[in-house]
Amino acid sequence: MNKRFIYLDHAASTPVDPQVVEAMLPYFNEIYGNASGLHRQARASAKAIDDSRQKVANLLGRSPREIIFTACGTESDNIAILGVAWAQRQAKRGNHLITSSIEHHAVGHTIEQLCEKFGFEQTIVAVDGHGLVDPNDVAAAIRPDTILISVMTANNEVGTIQPIAEIGAIAHVRGIPFHTDAVQAAGYESLLVDVLNVDLLAISGHKIYAPKGIGVLYGRKKIPLLPPFSGGSHENGRRPGTENVPYIVGIAKAMELIQAHQDEEKPRQTKLRDKLIQGVLQSIPNSQLSGHPTQRLANNASFVFGGCEADAILMHLDQVGIQASSGSACNSGMPTPSHVLIAMGISHYLALSALRLTLGKQTTAEDIDTVLEILPQLIWKVRKQGK
Numbered sequence: 298m299n300k301r302f303i304y305l306d307h308a309a310s311t312p313v314d315p316q317v318v319e320a321m322l323p324y325f326n327e328i329y330g331n332a333s334g335l336h337r338q339a340r341a342s343a344k345a346i347d348d349s350r351q352k353v354a355n356l357l358g359r360s361p362r363e364i365i366f367t368a369c370g371t372e373s374d375n376i377a378i379l380g381v382a383w384a385q386r387q388a389k390r391g392n393h394l395i396t397s398s399i400e401h402h403a404v405g406h407t408i409e410q411l412c413e414k415f416g417f418e419q420t421i422v423a424v425d426g427h428g429l430v431d432p433n434d435v436a437a438a439i440r441p442d443t444i445l446i447s448v449m450t451a452n453n454e455v456g457t458i459q460p461i462a463e464i465g466a467i468a469h470v471r472g473i474p475f476h477t478d479a480v481q482a483a484g485y486e487s488l489l490v491d492v493l494n495v496d497l498l499a500i501s502g503h504k505i506y507a508p509k510g511i512g513v514l515y516g517r518k519k520i521p522l523l524p525p526f527s528g529g530s531h532e533n534g535r536r537p538g539t540e541n542v543p544y545i546v547g548i549a550k551a552m553e554l555i556q557a558h559q560d561e562e563k564p565r566q567t568k569l570r571d572k573l574i575q576g577v578l579q580s581i582p583n584s585q586l587s588g589h590p591t592q593r594l595a596n597n598a599s600f601v602f603g604g605c606e607a608d609a610i611l612m613h614l615d616q617v618g619i620q621a622s623s624g625s626a627c628n629s630g631m632p633t634p635s636h637v638l639i640a641m642g643i644s645h646y647l648a649l650s651a652l653r654l655t656l657g658k659q660t661t662a663e664d665i666d667t668v669l670e671i672l673p674q675l676i677w678k679v680r681k682q683g684k
Contacts, residue, residue: 302618303664307504307596307657308453308481309622313547314506314658320550321508324543332540333531342542349549356552357498357515358489365514365532366545370480370501371403373514376525376536377476377497378407381445382417384521385474391442394419397430397449397459398640403499404447404478405636422448427589428457428641436467446475450482450493454624454637454653455588456597458486465494474520480504484555485563485595496520500552502544506658507551511544566656567595569665573654574598576669581676587638587651596656599624601643604680605650613675619668623651 304312324345330338332346347361354361367373378394385391394408398421411417420438424430430448439446446468451458461477468475476497479488484505490498497520502511514536516522522535529537555562578584583603602610607623614621624635634648654668 302620303660303667305619305621305654305656305660305664305668307660308456308653308655310503310509311484311506311657312659313508314551314554316554317507317547317550321543321547324546328542332542342540345542345546346540349545352549352553353513356488356556358491359515360518362533363516363518365516365535366540366548367512367514367536368510368541369512370478370499370504371401371512373499373501373512374401374403374476374478375407376514376522377499377516378404378445378447379411379525380516380522380535381474381476381497381520382411383525384523385444386417387523388521391440391444392417393440393443395422395435395438395443395446396420397422397424399424399428399452399454399457399637400447400449401453401478401480404449404476408447424457424640426642427592428452428455428587428637429589429592430459430464432460432463432467435464439467439471439473443471443473446473447477448475449478449480450486450498451479451594452588452637453481454635454651455599455641456481456593456655457589458482458592458594461493461495465496468496469494474517481594481597483552485559485566490515490517500548502548502551505548505551505555507548508544511541511548513548562658563595566660569656569660569662570595570598572662573656573665573668576665577672580669580673584676585647587641587643596660597653598655599651599653601638601647602650602652602676602680603647604683605676606679606683607649607651609679609682610650610652610675613679614672617671617675619671622653622655624653 328341330342332342350361350364422434465475474496477495480501483500496517498515500513503509587599638648
């Protein structure tokens, strides 16, 4: 029995950094005015939002007027996709969207809804066995009526990092807006949007040590965006609703902290990740790494195991104090295999055995040693029980 809890589900959610909590606290009961007002309390709240917007803009290398604060990464994706699609249709530029087969449902289901309910069309670009999108396939999918391309920066289940800058360059040559869901990549990869060649980029607070319930959407000023919501002029008219000042302060602080410590934290987690991957593959027969072997997020180690079911693995892990997941937290409890793994060519049978171990700032070498000691015995036990 492991004597301490080991949390290896940071891709699902991270703990809020104490420094983020400290930065947020004054905006709950000291500076609590509605930022739309004119009195001193309101002006103080408005200044906090302006300062946070500038901080986020600096980290993305763009103007603060291009930063939209939202409630989460899913909302950021929805505003980007729906907003551009409706604006492009209104301008009579077309009805065709391009995406990949491994997108988060925040993107995939939104585009499906546009197609099924509103007459848009989509091309879904396939991935290879590592979950990689080929930029040439994106280029081949472009039509005269293509109005948006959306490919995630890094996959939330298997950690594969996409060639976003190359895809973005293709989109820009053709004058097509390019959106990326950077929710998983935000803690580990550069988000300089001009380097990435992206026009719209989504971030979620609870993946980067900020609270749940706050997100960011970057939207390049030249990109047409028809807001899918109405009700106020907040966020420069792009996302109505009274601003969540404490959480806005929190996500800006979290992004600053990640940027400040990325040079040491990313290689530290990469080293632990590689040790975990190597140890699992060497000690557990019939185990397979899912995702790209090297072009993957620094904190992501994902596997499939023959002769196991994910629910049984997770239950036994939890009993010994190791917390993990089988893939996207948005799909937990679903009896069907991951659409990401199926798109990568992994069989239905193997996909049901998926295990995702994602590291974080508090993960230690001792934690990895403990997992490598416990997991092989546990997999053996689950396989034996399943016979």
